[in-house]
Amino acid sequence: MTRSRPFIIPVFLPHAGCPHQCVFCDQTSITGVHRKRLSKAQLRALIDRFLKYKGPRRKQVQIAYFGGNFLGLHREDIRFLLEEATQFVRQGRVDSIRFSTRPDTIDEEQLDLIRNFPIATVELGVQSMDDQILAMARRGHDCAATIRAVHLLRDRNYQIGLQIMIGLPGDDPSRSLQTGRRIVDLQPDFVRIYPTVVLANSLLAQWYRKGDYIPLALATCVSLVKNLYLMFQKADIQVIRMGLQASEDLEGGSTLLAGPYHPAFGHLVHSEIFFDLAVLALKSTNVLGDQAVISVHPGSVSKMRGLKNENIRKIKQQFHLKSIVIIADSAIAEDNLILSR
Numbered sequence: 001m002t003r004s005r006p007f008i009i010p011v012f013l014p015h016a017g018c019p020h021q022c023v024f025c026d027q028t029s030i031t032g033v034h035r036k037r038l039s040k041a042q043l044r045a046l047i048d049r050f051l052k053y054k055g056p057r058r059k060q061v062q063i064a065y066f067g068g069n070f071l072g073l074h075r076e077d078i079r080f081l082l083e084e085a086t087q088f089v090r091q092g093r094v095d096s097i098r099f100s101t102r103p104d105t106i107d108e109e110q111l112d113l114i115r116n117f118p119i120a121t122v123e124l125g126v127q128s129m130d131d132q133i134l135a136m137a138r139r140g141h142d143c144a145a146t147i148r149a150v151h152l153l154r155d156r157n158y159q160i161g162l163q164i165m166i167g168l169p170g171d172d173p174s175r176s177l178q179t180g181r182r183i184v185d186l187q188p189d190f191v192r193i194y195p196t197v198v199l200a201n202s203l204l205a206q207w208y209r210k211g212d213y214i215p216l217a218l219a220t221c222v223s224l225v226k227n228l229y230l231m232f233q234k235a236d237i238q239v240i241r242m243g244l245q246a247s248e249d250l251e252g253g254s255t256l257l258a259g260p261y262h263p264a265f266g267h268l269v270h271s272e273i274f275f276d277l278a279v280l281a282l283k284s285t286n287v288l289g290d291q292a293v294i295s296v297h298p299g300s301v302s303k304m305r306g307l308k309n310e311n312i313r314k315i316k317q318q319f320h321l322k323s324i325v326i327i328a329d330s331a332i333a334e335d336n337l338i339l340s341r
């Protein structure tokens with residue numbers, strides 16, 4: 001199901017409000033923004049600049065404070081950032097505000113502080129629902145903090161997004177899936193799934209260099225994220241991102257040391273889902289032949305083909321087919337395919 005997404009104006013506040021640095025984190029590398037407090041003029045100019053890119057089809061507009069621990073900031077800084085964003089809402093140019101924060105920053109007092117601002121969405125950096133993994137990542141909170149935070153946010157009618165990480169130290173596929181199930185129990189409005197990569201300025205980089213941490217291989221990570229995606233899809237929880245944002249810093253290789261990073265990570269996951277669907281359909285047909293015709297929604301053609309036609313190549317090989325024809329058909333659901341031979 002395709003749901004309309006808001007137009008997001010991202011304001012990155014790398015490490016702002018963080019009580020310490022979690023083992024995997026180097027926000028400066030991830031966002032490509034180097035830490036500096038934004039002045040009123042800079043903030044307004046940044047938002048103005050982004051507003052020019054808003055297409056006519058996007059109805060909802062949100063200013064988003066990302067990249068740090070928003071409610072860990074000083075109260076004056078929280079008020080300053082929210083008041084500035086609220087000006088744009090009052091002018092009718094923006095609809096609402098969102099931010100990301102740690103679960104342990106959500107309590108009645110903080111929620112009272114922000115209650116009169118037009119905030120629609122709060123994202124929590126959950127990372128894992130396994131206390132051992134959280135301790136190894138030096139997060140400084142447990143999963144009970146996440147459960148508490150979700151309940152408090154829900155009581156106040158915020159839209160809730162939960163971010164999780166796959167492949168942290170101590171993690172394994174069954175623990176990742178267990179985190180997925182516990183997230184489903186919390187029924188957030190959406191999730192983001194991030195593979196753990198080794199960033200140069202993180203503590204994880206030191207562990208990696210000493211051989212104490214081995215990141216997931218890309219193919220393993222894609223399959224694991226696929227299983228989580230399908231779990232969330234079944235529970236009607238939207239997955240709004242899989243994989244890190246492609247940024248010049250990460251692509252340049254200067255800050256990414258190792259790990260399952262791919263600029264089109266989400267596409268790889270969707271391609272594997274379509275590969276599985278095609279294999280299932282081909283296995284359950286009795287009609288023999290050397291050609292298969294697969295019809296999919298026009299928006300799913302590249303997912304069916306896979307990166308560089310990889311799915312086509314693998315399916316041909318596995319089923320000894322001479323050719324596979326892909327037909328775009330808008331009558332077919334975006335997450336389905338129809339096979340004819």
Ligand code: SF4
Pocket residue numbers: 015018019020021022025026027067068069102125
């Ligand atoms: S993961 Fe979040 S809380 Fe931890 S250092 Fe990074 S931005 Fe701060």
